[in-house]
Amino acid sequence: MKFLTSLAVFFISWEVFYHLLINDPFLLSPPSKVIPTFLQLLLGKDELFFIPLDTLHSLYHYAYGFLVALSTGLSLGLVAGLYRSFRDFIHPTIELLRPIPPIAWIPISIMLFKLTHSAAAFIIFIGAFFPILINTIHGVSSVERKYIEAAKTLGAKTRDVFFKVVIPASLPSIFTGIRIASGVAWMCVVAAELFGVSQFGLGYKIQLARYYHSMDVLIAYMLAIGIVGLTLDHFYRSLEKKFLKWRRGLTIE
Amino acid sequence: MSDVLVVKNLYKRFGEVLVLDGISFNVKEGEFVSILGPSGCGKTTLLRIIAGLEDYEGEVLLENKLVNSPGQDRVMVFQDYALFPWKTVFENISFGLEVKKFPKKVIKERTEKILKLVGLQGFENFYPHEISGGMKQRVALARAIICEPRILLMDEPLSALDAQTRNYMQEELIRIWKEINCTILYVTHSIEEAIFLSDRIVVLTKRPAKVKKIVNVNLERPRDRFSNEFVRLKAEIHKDVKDEFELV
Ligand SMILES: Nc1ncnc2c1ncn2[C@@H]1O[C@H](COP(=O)(O)OP(=O)(O)OP(=O)(O)O)[C@@H](O)[C@H]1O
Ligand SMILES: [Mg+2]
Numbered sequence: 001m002k003f004l005t006s007l008a009v010f011f012i013s014w015e016v017f018y019h020l021l022i023n024d025p026f027l028l029s030p031p032s033k034v035i036p037t038f039l040q041l042l043l044g045k046d047e048l049f050f051i052p053l054d055t056l057h058s059l060y061h062y063a064y065g066f067l068v069a070l071s072t073g074l075s076l077g078l079v080a081g082l083y084r085s086f087r088d089f090i091h092p093t094i095e096l097l098r099p100i101p102p103i104a105w106i107p108i109s110i111m112l113f114k115l116t117h118s119a120a121a122f123i124i125f126i127g128a129f130f131p132i133l134i135n136t137i138h139g140v141s142s143v144e145r146k147y148i149e150a151a152k153t154l155g156a157k158t159r160d161v162f163f164k165v166v167i168p169a170s171l172p173s174i175f176t177g178i179r180i181a182s183g184v185a186w187m188c189v190v191a192a193e194l195f196g197v198s199q200f201g202l203g204y205k206i207q208l209a210r211y212y213h214s215m216d217v218l219i220a221y222m223l224a225i226g227i228v229g230l231t232l233d234h235f236y237r238s239l240e241k242k243f244l245k246w247r248r249g250l251t252i253e
Numbered sequence: 254m255s256d257v258l259v260v261k262n263l264y265k266r267f268g269e270v271l272v273l274d275g276i277s278f279n280v281k282e283g284e285f286v287s288i289l290g291p292s293g294c295g296k297t298t299l300l301r302i303i304a305g306l307e308d309y310e311g312e313v314l315l316e317n318k319l320v321n322s323p324g325q326d327r328v329m330v331f332q333d334y335a336l337f338p339w340k341t342v343f344e345n346i347s348f349g350l351e352v353k354k355f356p357k358k359v360i361k362e363r364t365e366k367i368l369k370l371v372g373l374q375g376f377e378n379f380y381p382h383e384i385s386g387g388m389k390q391r392v393a394l395a396r397a398i399i400c401e402p403r404i405l406l407m408d409e410p411l412s413a414l415d416a417q418t419r420n421y422m423q424e425e426l427i428r429i430w431k432e433i434n435c436t437i438l439y440v441t442h443s444i445e446e447a448i449f450l451s452d453r454i455v456v457l458t459k460r461p462a463k464v465k466k467i468v469n470v471n472l473e474r475p476r477d478r479f480s481n482e483f484v485r486l487k488a489e490i491h492k493d494v495k496d497e498f499e500l501v
Contacts, residue, residue: 146333149333151352154349155325164351
């Protein structure tokens with residue numbers, strides 16, 4: 001209910017704002033136009049702008065880059081979290097590369113991968129990699145020693161300590177990293193697609209809609225991006241709830 | 254009765270600081286021995302050495318084998334419990350069996366038996382932050398005794414509890430000790446607790462710790478804290494150690 005009210009207020013203000021101050025369909029579209037367009041594009045009433053197909057393409061770019069970031073970020077983070085000397089060794093490099101925005105990598109990416117899905121995935125990888133890496137390192141390196149010692153005196157070998165203590169103890173931090181990374185990755189999808197790495201994708205179609213001066217289509221695609229991003233975040237939240245059941249009541253959330 | 258644990262000329266330094274200064278004592282099979290010493294004298298360090306968590310100079314022998322790494326034959330109950338917050342009460346207790354790869358059925362049976370022994374039935378599926386301090390203490394104890402260690406090392410396990418719960422838990426501990434027939438080395442800085450629980454008390458000096466004396470407690474069990482002998486022994490130990498530390 002609150003959810004619907006919040007959206008209703010937003011759409012009404014937007015409608016009023018449009019009629020009072022803009023009133024030019026080439027500058028902005030009101031929701032009374034965008035929402036019908038959105039529904040039509042969702043149902044495939046237009047050959048060029050078909051939201052479900054573009055969503056699939058964007059999700060493909062997202063999954064490609066994100067999974068590569070997840071596997072490399074997690075493994076590197078685990079090793080760096082466990083071994084202080086390795087952590088100190090890679091720290092300066094991480095700190096140098098981390099502030100470079102993913103978008104700044106676009107020219108290099110296009111040169112390396114040409115206009116392919118991999119070029120988009122590379123940008124997304126850059127965006128998702130650092131949050132996962134940093135949070136994994138933080139989680140693993142801050143596992144309290146007392147848990148490791150308790151496990152050892154209870155007969156745990158190195159392997160058990162890793163899988164039954166280090167991993168579960170650092171999981172909250174790892175999940176935080178994954179969620180931040182997912183958000184960044186989704187923003188990178190749009191940015192990467194703007195540069196025409198493929199002929200489909202939500203980001204690419206925004207660019208195309210601008211070219212055709214179809215404001216309602218452009219904004220309908222923006223809405224789609226928002227909805228998919230929200231859904232992804234919900235997905236990770238529900239995973240987190242499932243795997244971190246023990247945190248309920250331990251934190252104020 | 255044979256010695257389970259022998260500590261001979263044990264020295265421990267942290268950098269330049271000498272903490273343990275030639276400690277020697279033994280613990281016999283089935284015995285309840287307390288280590289009594291002032292705060293900061295090195296009691297935790299002593300237990301950690303026996304648990305295999307610290308290196309040392311001298312000899313620590315568990316059934317004639319030199320101690321040099323942690324193992325299930327010397328399980329430690331930590332001063333702050335160190336229960337795994339991501340595991341339920343049941344999973345915490347069965348940890349020692351799980352890492353030894355016992356079949357699921359055996360784990361379930363033995364864990365349920367221990368749950369009953371320490372009086373935690375009905376709390377299997379609670380997480381540590383959902384139970385009281387006294388219950389956490391029981392979980393920590395259960396998690397240790399399920400491994401059937403040759404010696405159980407307990408580091409001031411009751412010091413975080415209120416006085417009433419503490420007295421009750423002391424009685425519970427004695428009941429459990431008798432029921433499973435284990436050997437316990439128990440660290441405390443309370444004279445009364447040491448007398449109530451132990452067969453023998455190893456009294457340490459302040460840092461660097463030496464063995465000041467070893468007291469035999471020949472009082473019948475169950476012990477009465479207000480009996481004449483109890484009070485007399487308390488006063489005697491108190492007189493011995495009052496230049497070392499101020500105590501309850
Ligand atoms: N890892 C360490 N590095 C350096 N010094 C240490 C270390 N661990 C303990 N110490 C020192 O050794 C001494 C003994 O510490 P320990 O924890 O064994 O005392 P304790 O008798 O258990 O004290 P308490 O009654 O307060 O628990 C202290 O002075 C402490 O500062
Ligand atoms: Mg201590």
